[in-house]
Amino acid sequence: MPEPVLPTTARLLLARTARAQREGRSPSLVAGVVRDGDLAWSAGRGDVAEPHSDVQYRLGSISKTVTAVAVMRLRDEGRLHLDDHLDGHLPGTPFGNRTVGQLLSHLAGASAESPGGWWERTPGGSLEDLGLAPEDVVLGAARRFHYSNLGFGLLGELVARLRGASWEDAVTAEVLAPLGMDRTTPRPVAPAAQGTAVHPWADVVLPEPEHHAGVMAAAGQLWATLEDLARFAAFLIGDTGDVLDPATLEEMTVPAGVDSSAPGWSAYGLGVQVVRMDGRTLVGHGGSMPGFLAGVFVDREEATGAVSLANTTAGLDAVVFGLLSDLRAAEPRVVEPWRPSPSPVPLELLGVWFWGPSPYVLRAVGAGMLHLMPLPGRSGRASRFTAQDDGMWVGLDGYFAGETLRIAEDHLDLDTFVFTRTPYDTDAPVPGGVDEAGWR
Known part of the structure; x- marks a missing residue:
């Protein structure tokens, strides 16, 4: 069990969560911080049942990270390579010459949304039902980052075909169950929050619809509790168990196409968002679906994480970044002592x-x-x-x-x-040689 936060820290975290729920006008908000592999503090605000850590909310795009873990497992097994063209595993789409790695990092130039009705509010069907066409390719490969829900729908179908099972069965068996995320499901299982939209000019709410997104499920279908999302945060910190090699997780967190030495930036790795904030590199994912907002971000160096779930369509700023900042300021990690170690070279x-x-x-x-x-x-x-x-x-x-x-x-x-050893050493093999007259 993790060491609970100090009472003064708990008050600070509760105050931030309470302000976020009130000012963001979310019918309910549950949030927590993760340390030592589990929730070290959590709270529920608004109309939320207790225990607040066991109420399901929709994860939205956090589902993409779960999908990405399933893809990377296939890579580690040798079933595919990140440089493989999609056509080699999922033939018949207009993205056949785009690679698996480009799809994972939103560099494949795929349309942001799938064709047809808005997939987040209308029931979905199969890949064939989408009727993908050349116009669904909107950018050249690897030209620029372009967030694509459609791209992760294709990755979910890739997982399903290589595993010979539905996407939800594959990720449940390979990711969710081994991590102990037993209350994470593709459809809500009570107790679960009702998704709502809040009127922009009045304090009234409207229920949002719930459905199965079909082939687009891999982009945003999953529901989870705060307790389960905390377990996923522990996974992102590095407690990967038998689900993923730690080196593979590290690979996923490397930003694509961004100079990570810059003081502030936001980027995407392989299925995870990577942001630089207040001098820290944070890894995780945000999620939104009609009626729900979610967030899970971790500071891998500090070995802490923050999670939040709310049942509102819009208006609530990401509370997880503030919780991580508060926790770091109030209870900074005490690092291991320095000890002498042998040099690997003379x-x-x-x-x-x-x-x-x-x-x-x-x-x-x-x-x-x-x-x-x-x-x-x-x-x-x-x-x-x-x-x-x-x-x-x-x-x-x-x-x-x-x-x-x-x-x-x-x-x-x-x-x-x-x-x-010296500037332009004449005795070393300096490319282009050194002027015989030397420095003068």
Whole structure:
């Protein structure tokens, strides 16, 4: 069980949740923070039954992340590759030359919505019923991020066909049940909140319809309780169990097409939203369907998360970001103590190296990794590296992610860049050579 938050922290979190429910005019709102794998605090405001943590609300697009986990499981099993064209697994659509990875990261140029009636408010049918046409391709592949519900409908159908089961049966068996999310279902199971719209100019409400979205279910069908959403937050923090390899989860959280070294940004990984806020990188997903708003975001470095569920169509700002900020300020994580650890390379190879005239520092940073970065106060590119069996090192992040570092006594060779012990060392294999007259 997680350690409960302090009484003063609980008051702070409750005050934020109460203000969000009142100012957002949501008939009900349940919210909580996650620590040590479970809810450390939660509350319900408005017309919500108790226990508030066991009332179902519709998750909306958080369902996309569940779908993405099912796709990545297929990848890890070798059943598909992220660079596979969709036609190889799901033939007959106008997206045949777009890849699985592009669909996961909303880079496939697929229309935001499926053709026909608004799928979020009308019952759906099969993929064939959609009648997809060339005009449903609205952008070129990998040109820009373009959020696509249709793209995740196609991914859900891909999962169904490769598993030989419906999308909901596949994700229940492979994701929800192993995580203990027994109260997460494709249709509401009592106790469940009624989806509502709130009139913009009066304090009156209107019930929203509920239905099965058919092939579009993978984009927003699931219902869950706060308790189950907290379990999913723990999964996103890193408690993946037998559902996903931790390295695969880490891969999903890498932003696509965004410079993650920038001070503030919002991006998408493989089925997850990644945002930079107040100097922190947060991972998760928001969700909205007519009548419902939801959110689950985690700070993986802080090992905390926040979850919220509300039964209103619009008007409620994302409360989860504020809860994470409050928790971090009131009860910051106490990190593990530093302890000495052996260097993965001889000490004489560490220290200052020069790329041309620019000074860099190569450091051992624990867990058998190296970090190459500009000298403090200088601008430049930085990356961490991990050792390979062949004696080489591969970049984990930053500009040199995926690139190979080769270490010699007198130079570093990194993706054609040569770093030397002195600026433009005449005794090292500097590309283009060094003027024989030297510095003058």
